[in-house]
Amino acid sequence: MTGTLRTTAFTLCAALALSACGDQFSSRAVPVEQFSAEEIFERGEFELVQRNPEEAAYFFGEVERLYPYSEWAKRALIMQAFAYHRDRDYENARSAAQRFIDLYPADEDAAYAQYLLALSYYDQIDDVGRDQGLTFQALQALRVVIEDYPDSEYARSAILKFDLAFDHLAAKEMEIGRYYLRRGHYTAASNRFRIVVEDFQTTTQTPEALYRLVEIYSVLGLSAEAQTAGAILGFNYQSSVWYQEAFALLTGLGLRPEAEGEGWLQDIYRQTIRGEWL
Numbered sequence: 553m554t555g556t557l558r559t560t561a562f563t564l565c566a567a568l569a570l571s572a573c574g575d576q577f578s579s580r581a582v583p584v585e586q587f588s589a590e591e592i593f594e595r596g597e598f599e600l601v602q603r604n605p606e607e608a609a610y611f612f613g614e615v616e617r618l619y620p621y622s623e624w625a626k627r628a629l630i631m632q633a634f635a636y637h638r639d640r641d642y643e644n645a646r647s648a649a650q651r652f653i654d655l656y657p658a659d660e661d662a663a664y665a666q667y668l669l670a671l672s673y674y675d676q677i678d679d680v681g682r683d684q685g686l687t688f689q690a691l692q693a694l695r696v697v698i699e700d701y702p703d704s705e706y707a708r709s710a711i712l713k714f715d716l717a718f719d720h721l722a723a724k725e726m727e728i729g730r731y732y733l734r735r736g737h738y739t740a741a742s743n744r745f746r747i748v749v750e751d752f753q754t755t756t757q758t759p760e761a762l763y764r765l766v767e768i769y770s771v772l773g774l775s776a777e778a779q780t781a782g783a784i785l786g787f788n789y790q791s792s793v794w795y796q797e798a799f800a801l802l803t804g805l806g807l808r809p810e811a812e813g814e815g816w817l818q819d820i821y822r823q824t825i826r827g828e829w830l
Contacts, residue, residue, distance in 0.1 A: 584614050589624035596631060605639035608632075626652075630661045633668050642672040663701035667710060670694045674713050677720055684724055690717045715754075722752035726761060733764065742768045749784075749820060759785060763794040765817075770801060776813030778802065780821055783809045787825050 584592060592615045599608035612635060615628035633648035649669040653662055670693035676686050694717065697710035729744030741764070748761035762785040769778035782798045786809045789795050795809075802809055811821045 584611075585618060589615050589619040589622050589628075592618070593624050593628055593631075596628065596635065600631075600635060600638070605635045606641070609635035609639065609641070609644070626656055626659070629655070630665055633665060637668055637672060637675075640675075642676060645669075645672045663697065663704035663706055666693070666697050666701065667704075667706040670697055670710065670713070674717060677717060684721060687717050687720050687724075691721075718752065719755040719757065722748050722755040722757035722761075725752070726757050729761070729764060733768070738768050738772060746816065750816070753824070759789040759792045759794040762789070763798045766798040766801060770805060770807075775805075775807055777815060777817055778805075779807050779810050779812045780815075780817040782807075783811045784817065784821055784824065785809065 587595075592611050596608045596611035596615070599605070599611060609632050612628040612632035615622075616625045616632070619625050629648060629652045633645050633652060636642075636645035636648055646669050649665045649672070652659075652665040653669070656662060670690060673686050673690035673693055677690060691714060694710045694714040697704070697706055698714065701707055725744045725747050729741045729748075732738075732741035732744065745761040745764045745768070748755070748757050749765070752758065762781050765781040766778045766785070769775070769781065779802065782795075782802050785792075785795045785798050799809060811818060811825075
């Protein structure tokens with residue numbers, strides 16, 4: 553962490569040091585206006601140490617409300633975003649993080665604010681059945697971290713999370729494709745698997761997508777397409793179980809995994825294997 557967050561010590565020593573501050577605010581009956589910006593900020597830190605992020609967010613917000621033009625207000629705003637995120641109040645976390653970015657774009661904590669904003673989307677991606685709008689928003693926000701703050705300590709984590717979110721989208725296409733395949737809707741299924749092969753080539757879903765295409769084209773009697781899908785699968789994922797199954801399927805039909813015919817799979821073959829992009 554940088555700046556404000558690095559100065560916040562979430563340790564036993566910090567908890568003990570802040571306990572006196574906690575005593576001052578033992579009840580909200582004491583008007584918060586009676587305390588200085590620093591004292592209110594320390595109460596927010598105390599609540600974080602006590603694992604009360606909702607209360608922490610309240611006190612950090614009070615610093616900004618009562619002392620809007622102070623250095624403490626700036627520090628409190630990024631800490632409020634952190635507290636909201638810790639409380640899984642993702643909408644308010646995004647709002648606070650975005651407000652920090654808008655108000656202090658050149659601050660050293662701007663990179664962390666953008667990372668928090670991205671996490672507020674990313675942490676809601678919990679299963680492939682969820683609305684994919686959150687995944688797209690997470691990808692967009694993570695891309696900003698990667699591109700605008702490439703030298704920050706958050707860039708590497710953002711890259712890893714970007715790859716996982718990208719894989720998540722591909723997994724959703726696979727889920728829909730399998731649904732159609734189970735019901736014998738081969739055209740609809742192949743369209744979903746094609747999306748994975750064309751648009752999500754770097755994800756872990758691609759080997760299965762290629763195998764499913766071999767499977768579908770074999771059923772439909774499209775031998776050239778089945779062989780080409782098998783050739784791409786063999787070249788890029790020869791050690792995978794999906795290639796072994798595709799090879800067995802093709803050879804069982806008297807076919808070989810090799811590029812044949814024309815079409816979109818031939819284009820993929822030329823681009824990814826031969827390096828021919830024109």
